[in-house]
Amino acid sequence: MGHLSTSLTHTHARTHAHAHTQYLLPAKNGEEQTMQFLLEVVEILTNYIRKTFDRSTKVLDFHHPHQLLEGMEGFNLELSDQPESLEQILVDCRDTLKYGVRTGHPRFFNQLSTGLDIVGLAGEWLTSTANTNMFTYEIAPVFVLMEQLTLKKMREIIGWPDGEGDGIFSPGGAISNLYSVMIARYKFFPEVKTKGMAAAPRMVLFTSEHSHYSIKKTSAALGIGTENLILLNTDERGRVIPADLEAKVIEAKQKGYVPMFVNATAGTTVYGAFDPINEIADICEKYNMWLHVDGAWGGGLLMSRKHRHKLNGVERANSVTWNPHKMMGVPLQCSAILCTNNHKSGLLQGCNSMCAGYLFQPDKQYDVTYDTGDKAIQCGRHVDIFKFWLMWKAKGTIGFEQHIDKCLDLSAHLYNKIKNREGFEMPQHTNVCFWYIPPSLRGLPDGEERRDRLHKVAPKIKALMMESGTTMVGYQPQGDKVNFFRMVISNPAATRSDIDFLIEEIERLGHDL
């Protein structure tokens, strides 16, 4: 490879300097130039990948928006009328990566989605090359079948009998959650599809005060209104209190509203709390409400025999959101909405179908039930399945289990390291959430001044961290708690030494605040 790289770079200097995109395929005799261009791009990408996993490289090289907009040396974001040479295009590729963030770096912990799985990446490269669309079997035969088989497997793992039910991959957990409310509404009030919300009574939804903000976005979008989303109180660990749900359901009924939908979160965004699904399911059954489990973050635990008990009762849900692109380490994006099927033609189909004649012709030569497009609110739908299918093939179910178990082990390691460490305090520990208290604050009594000053610590440390580029972790306030760090571990590249590094780095950067 070393020799190859050198010779490629050398040839490139000779041939690309004045070559433009019109010399590439489909141009006549464009094959050689195309192959060479693509290999040079791959060389840039593989160099980037190598560095991503190298702890001696930075996670990011931070610049402010105005700096990048003014143009870094040789890197100009402006678009122009005239084409650039292929040589410049390669430079642009290199610079785009240079000024970006290495989300696969072993010390990147900033988001629920981290890491760079090599097989998943290969899957994405193939997906882009196939460049097709999920709406019909006609133009995505293999991908449509992979999606169907994978969704069935996921439903089996959830625990629905024989994996029966329906589902679709959607562009992210927020859209998956939106689907859950749509199909619930369609189940109870199908006439809303044609007549609008005016045809239904005032429906109310319930979700934890700690749940993801997409439930609120959905209430606004679907014409339900955020005021008709009722927030549930949580216990000290961020889990919904079932008695509070029941009290609020009764209160809503007394006001003449129709309690329709409950979202139980399996792995809240900040604390990583798991709502008690079985107790919530009892209440849903009693009052005839739809039970959705938002397992965007925590759904991955279903792959682990050791940890899946945290989702006990999930098999009683009517629908489940599960994002393999989070804890399972699949490249972005890959989110599934899964549901049971107690409706004659399928709820997704019933809710969304419009039977467009130009796509879903009934007189095709194959079994058109494999045309899944009319289940979606989208028309075209990106192929999100292949990378996930390929990773599953390569790891086996058992490989995902090992990955999940390892992530939770690392969380436990972090928890144990900081629980008695001077200068750290924790409000919660499934996602490990914690404050770093600089020495200057340690003597202060609890009160307004300490809170105000502590609130500013995490943002300051985070800013210093991004400027030094050594690691990244998220922070936020929650309820009455001032800014704290939220440590989430989904990165397959992370080891105990990276966790230890994070702690020491926070101490180093925060010591003198």
Next chain:
Amino acid sequence: MGHLSTSLTHTHARTHAHAHTQYLLPAKNGEEQTMQFLLEVVEILTNYIRKTFDRSTKVLDFHHPHQLLEGMEGFNLELSDQPESLEQILVDCRDTLKYGVRTGHPRFFNQLSTGLDIVGLAGEWLTSTANTNMFTYEIAPVFVLMEQLTLKKMREIIGWPDGEGDGIFSPGGAISNLYSVMIARYKFFPEVKTKGMAAAPRMVLFTSEHSHYSIKKTSAALGIGTENLILLNTDERGRVIPADLEAKVIEAKQKGYVPMFVNATAGTTVYGAFDPINEIADICEKYNMWLHVDGAWGGGLLMSRKHRHKLNGVERANSVTWNPHKMMGVPLQCSAILCTNNHKSGLLQGCNSMCAGYLFQPDKQYDVTYDTGDKAIQCGRHVDIFKFWLMWKAKGTIGFEQHIDKCLDLSAHLYNKIKNREGFEMPQHTNVCFWYIPPSLRGLPDGEERRDRLHKVAPKIKALMMESGTTMVGYQPQGDKVNFFRMVISNPAATRSDIDFLIEEIERLGHDL
């Protein structure tokens, strides 16, 4: 490259047969194996690309769902508990491509999105490698700025003063259209966000009977109801009749409804018709309605000085959907919703923001107006911008113009070839829509029998076409017209000879029907 391929394949046989995914990075000493695995994947992909542009290869190798599900030789879609070897993973990649459809083949005309742009593809490979998310500047600094600059450029091309306004890339035209209705509703009835549709009067929307079905899906999803979407009559070429719009607006007002939103289509899905935007804009101004232009298909014409007149008046729209992944040949997916900004905080922001504290911290060290995530109904958002930005760099505005002009020239060529050809009839010609009349039907008088038999011709030819794998083109009925072919040209690889081939292939396959 030839030598390299051989030597790679040779090495691979030795090393991958028993290697599994755990030998790849981040595994210790995994670098060499990782690079080798990725290069072998790239070899599979580049071979596929080579064949894609080779007219002697088939467009597809058709198999029915049950055949693929039963398993082709060596290709088994089932997922299992145990991992597969990397060697098998490479075989799976090869087979996935083998049984798929070559959407970049010069003779693939089946969808509005066709072709395989090499620079766009390189952009997608880089995007997957960067594996990040558009919601914050923090983790996608370069991509966020590229999106902002590109959207501004698109707004300038639309003709909005100084390119002012707002916008976002969304997962497809259907979602972009959904955004347009959401922001219109928010403009007129902001209280719907909190109180739901109950807080608003009965609002009605207007769109062409020929418009895309996503407008109907949106009406259902947002709680407006499909019955409150009023379909407009069209002339013989599929264009909305403005007088019909005005009559229906007046009728709706007389019933006490609130006419709120008009969708004008620039390039209808089947006929490719362009609604008269200026005349529709006059009516929208008169009655204070939001004007959206759905240019998912036809928006690309804005890049052509010769053809952009078809969208005259687009600068008067309040919002525009424009899919570069269609006529501009950008890989899937790439769709923009753009809007003017006559609202203090931005309509997208106002409509969708929920200010989640864990993502959109106000106390970051950089200018947080660059965090675009709260404009979206999604939380995570795929990076759809880079491939488009890179293609624009590589082609220049002028390169897109040449591509658009070429596509329209080819359409004209097809139209001219078949307008007087025996056995062909055309209802329309922007997208070239046509019937092939087999000799056995040519003597039949117009009437029930001819209609019934003609309705079956296109599906039969299409089925034979897919089985022989030589080319692909779509068909559908429309209104009172029986099944006809719809020829859309966005494929940069297509030439006149491919158009001629299509005509002859239809004649060959349909002659004896």
